[in-house]
Amino acid sequence: MELRMALLSSSCLSNSSTRYFNYGSHTLPRPSSLLYKHDQNNFQLQAGGANHAGDRHGPTPSLTSIASHLLQKPTITHRSLLLQVAAPVIFFFSFGACACVSGPGVLVRPVQDVILDSQVGVVEEGERAPLSKLESAEEMELKAAFERWKSKTFALTVPLRIVSLRGSVPPSWLKDFVQVQGRRLKLQSEFRGKLEDIFSELLVAAKRGSIERKSALAADIVTIGDSWLSLAVSKGLIEPIRDVEEQDWFKDLDEKWRTYLRRNKDGNLDSDGKIWAVPYRWGSIVIAYKKSKFSKHNLAPIQDWGDLWRPELAGKISMVDSPREVVGAVLKFMGASYNTQNIDDEVSGGRNSVMDNLMRLQRQVRLFDSVHYLKAFAAGDVWVAVGWSSDVLPAAKRLSNVGVIVPKSGASFWADLWAIPAASRFNTDRIGGRVRGPSPLIHQWIEFCLQPARALPFCQEVIPGSSPLALKGLPAEEWSQEPSKGKPKLDTNLIAGVPPPEILSKCEFLEPLSEETLMDYKWLIAGMQKTQRGQIRRLIDYISTRIQTLGLRSCETQTSPKNNGRSS
Numbered sequence: 001m002e003l004r005m006a007l008l009s010s011s012c013l014s015n016s017s018t019r020y021f022n023y024g025s026h027t028l029p030r031p032s033s034l035l036y037k038h039d040q041n042n043f044q045l046q047a048g049g050a051n052h053a054g055d056r057h058g059p060t061p062s063l064t065s066i067a068s069h070l071l072q073k074p075t076i077t078h079r080s081l082l083l084q085v086a087a088p089v090i091f092f093f094s095f096g097a098c099a100c101v102s103g104p105g106v107l108v109r110p111v112q113d114v115i116l117d118s119q120v121g122v123v124e125e126g127e128r129a130p131l132s133k134l135e136s137a138e139e140m141e142l143k144a145a146f147e148r149w150k151s152k153t154f155a156l157t158v159p160l161r162i163v164s165l166r167g168s169v170p171p172s173w174l175k176d177f178v179q180v181q182g183r184r185l186k187l188q189s190e191f192r193g194k195l196e197d198i199f200s201e202l203l204v205a206a207k208r209g210s211i212e213r214k215s216a217l218a219a220d221i222v223t224i225g226d227s228w229l230s231l232a233v234s235k236g237l238i239e240p241i242r243d244v245e246e247q248d249w250f251k252d253l254d255e256k257w258r259t260y261l262r263r264n265k266d267g268n269l270d271s272d273g274k275i276w277a278v279p280y281r282w283g284s285i286v287i288a289y290k291k292s293k294f295s296k297h298n299l300a301p302i303q304d305w306g307d308l309w310r311p312e313l314a315g316k317i318s319m320v321d322s323p324r325e326v327v328g329a330v331l332k333f334m335g336a337s338y339n340t341q342n343i344d345d346e347v348s349g350g351r352n353s354v355m356d357n358l359m360r361l362q363r364q365v366r367l368f369d370s371v372h373y374l375k376a377f378a379a380g381d382v383w384v385a386v387g388w389s390s391d392v393l394p395a396a397k398r399l400s401n402v403g404v405i406v407p408k409s410g411a412s413f414w415a416d417l418w419a420i421p422a423a424s425r426f427n428t429d430r431i432g433g434r435v436r437g438p439s440p441l442i443h444q445w446i447e448f449c450l451q452p453a454r455a456l457p458f459c460q461e462v463i464p465g466s467s468p469l470a471l472k473g474l475p476a477e478e479w480s481q482e483p484s485k486g487k488p489k490l491d492t493n494l495i496a497g498v499p500p501p502e503i504l505s506k507c508e509f510l511e512p513l514s515e516e517t518l519m520d521y522k523w524l525i526a527g528m529q530k531t532q533r534g535q536i537r538r539l540i541d542y543i544s545t546r547i548q549t550l551g552l553r554s555c556e557t558q559t560s561p562k563n564n565g566r567s568s
Contacts, residue, residue: 158441159186160221160439161218161221162188162219162220162222162445163190163223164223165192168280168281168416168463169280170463172456177448195225195228198224199237202222205217219421220441223418223419225566226415227510230512233263236422237421238420239276239420239422240274240276244275247446253279253450253472261279268512269511278418278449278450279415279418281458281467282414282466282471283389283465284388284412284413286388287302288387290383290384293383302405303408304409308329308333314364315366317365318365318367318373320369321369322370324338327358328412329386341517342516342517343517351520354524358528359528373387378395390464391566393490394464396490397461410505410508411499412509415468420438450469452469458496466496
């Protein structure tokens with residue numbers, strides 16, 4: 001700007017349409033057009049002649065020779081003309097540049113009209129590059145710069161810390177999610193051996209009132225078993241998932257899931273409650289039996305719950321020690337629901353009839369143990385095993401001549417759920433992978449887990465279980481492929497981990513029980529005969545501990561037995 005003012009103040013004017021200097025009646029060749037070249041430190045004036053292309057400091061026209069030439073002409077006698085020529089010569093030597101002088105009425109070309117684009121090229125005097133072309137080049141340059149910036153790991157990294165049940169998340173999920181998110185994702189995945197371990201970490205940290213960095217409570221998202229959900233909500237260990245109604249993954253869930261996951265602050269089912277967790281894997285209780293033993297003794301295969309009461313199977317059965325599953329098997333055998341709240345009113349014969357059948361089942365079962373029931377089955381000590389499909393199916397595939405069925409009258413569902421730890425209510429500078437709050441990638445992770453393509457590991461039997469979408473009745477062929485070659489075919493009525501439709505409709509989620517119903521469960525377990533005191537005693541102690549955990553009055557204070565954590 002200062003240069004332009006100096007040139008204008010000295011009447012140093014140029015004509016963009018002519019290539020000559022005019023001095024009265026004399027004409028001299030005009031130097032090449034002036035261009036502004038961009039330098040790293042400043043802008044410099046440079047002659048744009050063809051002979052000086054690529055030379056940052058090329059030669060300039062000889063102003064001394066111009067002045068001397070004019071002074072030698074005898075016809076130039078006017079003093080005013082000499083002054084007019086001398087003024088621009090002085091300015092040219094001061095700035096080390098070339099300038100032109102012309103007659104009145106001709107203006108110097110504005111600086112902004114002289115454009116140099118390193119990609120488009122030099123725009124000559126009197127020419128203008130099309131505006132759209134310049135904007136396009138600028139836009140491309142900005143995009144390229146943004147891509148370079150985004151590729152840097154420190155530019156836009158978003159952490160996501162996941163604590164899950166070991167063996168419940170297919171390894172391909174983690175790998176694929178990292179590929180989808182790219183370098184911006186900083187994924188930290190941790191595993192725990194049992195669902196009970198995750199719940200305990202949440203509970204201990206909440207009671208302490210402080211969050212350790214490695215605690216499950218400090219994670220962005222954790223696995224919660226369905227049977228632990230009610231307790232986690234009532235104890236304030238997890239927080240509701242926000243804005244679920246707007247999420248596409250929530251709209252794709254079957255109504256059974258929405259009903260089961262909607263709870264009030266006490267953890268009970270409530271149609272007006274909030275969504276506290278999201279499923280990513282589910283299955284059911286199944287019954288496994290040794291086909292070789294049944295064939296050898298001419299026994300009919302297992303088909304329904306009533307087969308467990310067959311006399312020829314006395315002492316040949318092992319079963320998980322979950323009170324809900326043990327009493328639930330009796331209720332299903334009697335044609336009632338797992339979620340019966342008032343046994344006297346809803347079950348034929350009331351509590352006494354349920355007690356009678358429970359005592360008969362106890363004589364049939366050799367072992368109530370959620371840890372060792374499959375070991376006894378594999379060793380041949382028992383011929384029938386009743387447990388969760390997540391445990392039974394992998395064990396059955398390692399054995400030969402084993403059949404696995406979901407009872408015809410239906411069974412209970414189990415589910416592994418994603419939940420957000422309620423760490424935001426604690427005073428801390430670091431929660432999860434992100435400062436002061438859970439990761440913004442939580443919804444994307446949940447949506448990723450619920451995509452139809454994520455069902456492939458279940459269909460290929462890499463991980464036992466099924467996709468939550470399968471509960472909606474979607475045909476397995478939509479996502480399944482042929483199982484890997486070389487794997488033995490299992491004799492089962494499960495299709496891609498899902499029971500047949502006529503059986504699926506009779507299966508149930510385990511809903512929270514009222515305090516009165518829990519007391520009925522305790523009475524039933526306590527009334528069982530003590531002929532197998534070791535296992536039954538453990539079962540009694542376990543239900544007593546559960547009642548204590550829920551804040552109910554209990555006559556006994558014992559430590560709950562160790563199990564796989566599937567049941568609360």
